[in-house]
Amino acid sequence: MFLSAEPPGEGSSCVRVAAVGDIHCRESRREEAIAAFANLDARADLLLLAGDLTAHGLVPEAEVLADAVRGLRLPVFAVLGNHDWHEGRQAEIRSVLESAGAVVLEGEHATLELDDLEIGVVGAKGYVGGFPGSHLSDYGEDSLRAVYREAGEEVAAMDAGLRATAACDLRLVVLHYSPTEETLVGEPEGIWTFLGSDRLAAPIREHGPDLVVHGHAHAGRFEGRVADVPVYNVSVPVLGRDYHLFEVAAPASRGVH
DSSP states (O other): OEEEOOOSSTTOOEEEEEEEBOOOBOGGGHHHHHHHTTTGGGTOSEEEEESOOBSSSOHHHHHHHHHHHTTOOSOEEEEOOHHHHTTSOHHHHHHHHHHTTOEEOSSEEEEEEETTEEEEEEEOOOOOOBOTTSOOOSOSSHHHHHHHHHHHHHHHHHHHHHHHTTTSSEEEEEOSSBSOGGGTBTBOGGGGGGTBBGGGHHHHHHHOOSEEEEOOOTTSOSEEEETTEEEEEOBHHHHOSSOEEEEEEOOSOOOOO
């Protein structure tokens, strides 16, 4: 997938990335959603939406977000979250958002050019599975093993996307579930298994993208890391605002990982 967009500014080597998750759009929040992104074109070069875009996984809720981003000139990339899957309408939700110009990534990647920079965006929902001391294993009942397999499929998709974008000047990863327990601190440790998995960290650690964002953990904390890669929890309850604006500097050179 390849997109083009307006350059970030004459001579600029920074990309301004707006990111937010857990918007939970619904009709009663229509004005709030539209106002949240109303002036974004002037502030950011691209927007990452980190899942839970709807309140209950209903198509009319997705239409609220579609109306909020439809007029944006900057590229919009989104992943779906567990709320968006709740009613089994995820394909329709994807279609609604794409009709408004957003790119929905479900274990996929996209590339775009900003000025003289090529940017790769890798997007996946991620999944549950836990962290040291609380891992779900590939053992036992078929239903539990299916959860393990689904998490493995998300990991494999991330790995493939990061390999495919290895030559890009900047690489961004957007997830819903967390790849590190560092951004879960504040949530009860007993539910960390259901908030993410350190299996998602493996391709991040191997390929070293420039920025990783996720949502889902409403009571977590903003900043963490996987090896040297910064990871941020951009859920609205953590941010306390409409989105966070990152300025991501392009490395002087990018070798193939």
